[in-house]
Amino acid sequence: MDIKVKFMGGAGTVTGSRFLLEIDGFNLLIDCGLFQGLKELRLRNWEPFPVDPSKVDAVLLTHAHIDHSGYLPKFIKEGFQGPVYLTEASLELVKILLVDAGKLQEEEAKFAAKKGYSKHQKPLPLFTQEDAEKVFPLLQPIDFEQEVKINERITLTAYNAGHILGAAILKVLIKGDNQEKRLIFSGDLGRYRDPILNPPDEIPFGDVLFLESTYGDRLNNASDVDKRLGKIIRETYQKGGISLIPSFAVGRTQMLLFYLHRLQEKGLIPEIPIYVDSPMAINVTELYKKFSHYHHLGPSLEEKGANPFLHKNLHYYREQEASMSLNQLRGDAIIISASGMATGGRILHHLYHRLPNENDSVIFVGFQPEGTRGRKLLDGEDTCRIYGIDVPVKAAIHFIDGLSAHADQEELVNWCENFISKPKFTFLVHGEKEASEKLARILKDKFQWNTICPHYLESFELFTGI
Numbered sequence: 001m002d003i004k005v006k007f008m009g010g011a012g013t014v015t016g017s018r019f020l021l022e023i024d025g026f027n028l029l030i031d032c033g034l035f036q037g038l039k040e041l042r043l044r045n046w047e048p049f050p051v052d053p054s055k056v057d058a059v060l061l062t063h064a065h066i067d068h069s070g071y072l073p074k075f076i077k078e079g080f081q082g083p084v085y086l087t088e089a090s091l092e093l094v095k096i097l098l099v100d101a102g103k104l105q106e107e108e109a110k111f112a113a114k115k116g117y118s119k120h121q122k123p124l125p126l127f128t129q130e131d132a133e134k135v136f137p138l139l140q141p142i143d144f145e146q147e148v149k150i151n152e153r154i155t156l157t158a159y160n161a162g163h164i165l166g167a168a169i170l171k172v173l174i175k176g177d178n179q180e181k182r183l184i185f186s187g188d189l190g191r192y193r194d195p196i197l198n199p200p201d202e203i204p205f206g207d208v209l210f211l212e213s214t215y216g217d218r219l220n221n222a223s224d225v226d227k228r229l230g231k232i233i234r235e236t237y238q239k240g241g242i243s244l245i246p247s248f249a250v251g252r253t254q255m256l257l258f259y260l261h262r263l264q265e266k267g268l269i270p271e272i273p274i275y276v277d278s279p280m281a282i283n284v285t286e287l288y289k290k291f292s293h294y295h296h297l298g299p300s301l302e303e304k305g306a307n308p309f310l311h312k313n314l315h316y317y318r319e320q321e322a323s324m325s326l327n328q329l330r331g332d333a334i335i336i337s338a339s340g341m342a343t344g345g346r347i348l349h350h351l352y353h354r355l356p357n358e359n360d361s362v363i364f365v366g367f368q369p370e371g372t373r374g375r376k377l378l379d380g381e382d383t384c385r386i387y388g389i390d391v392p393v394k395a396a397i398h399f400i401d402g403l404s405a406h407a408d409q410e411e412l413v414n415w416c417e418n419f420i421s422k423p424k425f426t427f428l429v430h431g432e433k434e435a436s437e438k439l440a441r442i443l444k445d446k447f448q449w450n451t452i453c454p455h456y457l458e459s460f461e462l463f464t465g466i
Contacts, residue, residue: 001153001176003183003462005208008050009033010429011454013041014214014369015067017430020051021183023174026151027056030170030185030210032084034070034101034126036343038371045071045126050457054079058150061086062187063167064093064250070101072135073127081138085148087158088141089166089291093250093284095139098132100249100280104344111387144168159201162190163405164251165287165294169203176466181207183462184423188212188430189407189415193222195258196288196295197251200407202418208462209423211412213431214367216439220401220408226259230268232363232398233334237270240331241359244395246347246374248340249281251405252366254288254309256336258297259403261308275326277317277346278338285309327353340366342373352386358394365403370432413442416449425462426451 001024008029009016016035021028035041053075061069061084072084072094086094105125112123142148148156153175158168167190172183184206192199236243247253253276263269276282288309289301300306317323323346326335337347351373354360368374373384377397383390407415426449428436433453440451454460 001174001466002464003174003181003466004459005462006050006459007429007454007456009035009044009456011456011458012433012436013037014367014430014432016041016044017062017068018071019185019210019429020056021172023154026154027051028150028154028172029056029059030172031062031068032059032071032075033068034066036067036341036372037369041371045074049075049078052079054081056080056082058082059084060156060170060172060185061090061094062161062170062185063164064090064097065164065188066097066101068187069094069097073098073102073131076134076138077127077131083140084135084138085140085142085150085156087144087166087168089287089294090168091139091141091166092287092290093164093166095136096280096283097250098135099129102127102129102132108344159203160198161187162194162197162200163188164190164197165284165291169201171203171206174466176463179466181463181466183208183210185210186212188214188405189412190405191222191407192411192414194405196255196297198294198296200415202415204418204420206419206423209419209426210429211416211426211439212406213412213428213436213439214406215404215408216412216428216431216435217409218435219410220404220406222402225400225402226263226268228402229259229363229400230263232361232400233263233269236359236361236396237272237332239359241357241361242329242331242354243334243361243363244350244354245334245336245363245365246340246342246351247281247336247338247365249278249338250284252340252403253278253281253336253338254285255403255405256365257285257314258308260334261311261314264313270332271313272332272334274314274334274336275317276314276336277323277326277350278336279318281336281338282316282318324349326350331359340374341368342377348386351384352391355384355391355393355395360395361398362395363398363400365400367404367406409439409442412439413446416443416447422447422449424450425460428453
């Protein structure tokens with residue numbers, strides 16, 4: 001039996017996670033994500049998949065984030081018909097995220113056609129809500145630490161990765177005629193001291209490791225996050241402005257609500273309204289109660305006063321009309337809206353109205369890949385292109401580190417220390433070039449591991465004749 005891997009994405013970039021395993025004619029795709037950020041990357045979403053999707057036998061998802069799951073609707077349109085294995089919480093999240101992504105694609109295509117800023121005569125969505133719903137019948141839920149038989153020779157086991165609800169480290173066990181081989185896909189690893197989620201599980205053995213490296217070149221200081229966040233909000237409040245926080249609907253919004261609730265309880269920020277303006281974030285927040293065993297908030301979710309997701313200053317806005325009404329606010333409020341990288345969604349109309357106001361603040365609370373609006377704003381650009389218009393940037397732009405749901409360099413190295421024997425190959429994926437290469441050097445120097453930073457569409461023979 002021969003085993004090969006081809007990197008269809010997540011190589012040299014943080015997004016577009018897709019790794020194709022070829023196991024004696026059986027094709028297994030780990031993750032099926034969208035590329036985000038730079039235009040040259042986003043254009044890959046529109047290209048035909050590098051192999052015939054109808055020849056792929058199954059998909060395994062590490063977690064629900066769009067850069068890991070968002071290509072599924074197009075993949076199915078192109079001919080994929082096999083099962084998609086993922087944890088139960090990820091299944092619920094994928095349904096929410098894909099439908100929302102389809103809706104955004106449709107809205108943006110219509111808006112581009114109406115305003116005439118697309119190069120295409122009739123702009124089309126990459127996929128629609130209807131396309132997203134066609135994914136649902138293929139989703140196969142699995143439990144953590146439950147061995148699942150993919151075929152006679154391949155079994156799958158998922159372990160808790162932290163990061164977001166349902167995120168998994170995947171172990172693919174392949175039984176050859178002579179040997180067994182374990183392939184470990186870290187997915188996105190969470191923090192060891194996350195205020196909500198449990199830390200990632202330790203994995204002692206793996207013959208090949210695919211390791212995320214988003215923060216492979218830096219530390220992510222999680223100390224005093226609430227104090228730093230509180231200081232910006234207080235200063236904005238004193239200027240009479242609004243604090244606008246672009247936030248990922250899954251994970252980041254819930255962590256923000258935890259910190260904001262605690263800051264208001266301690267009197268460290270004023271008791272002003274907090275608006276969550278994202279139907280998807282609202283739906284996701286409701287899942288925290290359903291999947292209480294995935295986190296350690298525990299009994300607080302049953303008590304209204306102590307529940308960070310349900311208290312008197314917190315307001316959830318689902319309807320578009322309610323969202324638009326927030327444009328009239330001139331001060332004394334915090335608005336949280338998706339998307340976290342300002343690539344689409346309701347955050348765009350908030351940025352359109354808030355960026356020209358020097359009293360307002362925009363607070364980014366997560367990694368901003370190259371080419372995103374968030375990265376451009378953090379890099380100090382004095383205009384921001386929204387809806388085809390160059391909007392002047394006069395609002396204060398801030399970045400709070402430590403809120404990321406990704407393990408930082410030190411945590412990634414600590415996680416690797418749990419391996420009792422060193423893998424034959426360790427592929428550094430899901431990171432920008434500098435981050436992956438830095439972590440690769442550290443692991444090589446510290447553990448003498450054989451580390452590789454793969455390129456897009458590069459293939460490797462992992463094992464022959466097993």
